[in-house]
Amino acid sequence: MSASFNVTDLSPFDVDKDSDSRSNPSEEEGNDRDHPKLPTQNKEDPLKINGGPITRAKAKKINEALMILINEINETMHEKTSKKAQ
DSSP: OOSSOOGGGOOOOOOOTTOOOSSSOOOTTSOTTOOOOOOOSSSOOTTOOOSSOOOHHHHHHHHHHHHHHHHHHHHHHHHHHHHHHO
């Protein structure tokens, strides 16, 4: 095996006219900006503490995540008590 590169070693690449290599191709005569946002699965859990010091930014994210969680629990409890009262 050689560390050098020879152009003759390359094989031709034929692009199919019907294929679109983009992951989100544009639609003709449409608006590309109105796509629904999918939940991102790569985001780190804001309530997970990996050890070490907690920065102000991390504390703010934890606080925001806790407030969202508390609000969701309150809404769920309110819905359940409303259904039982009916």
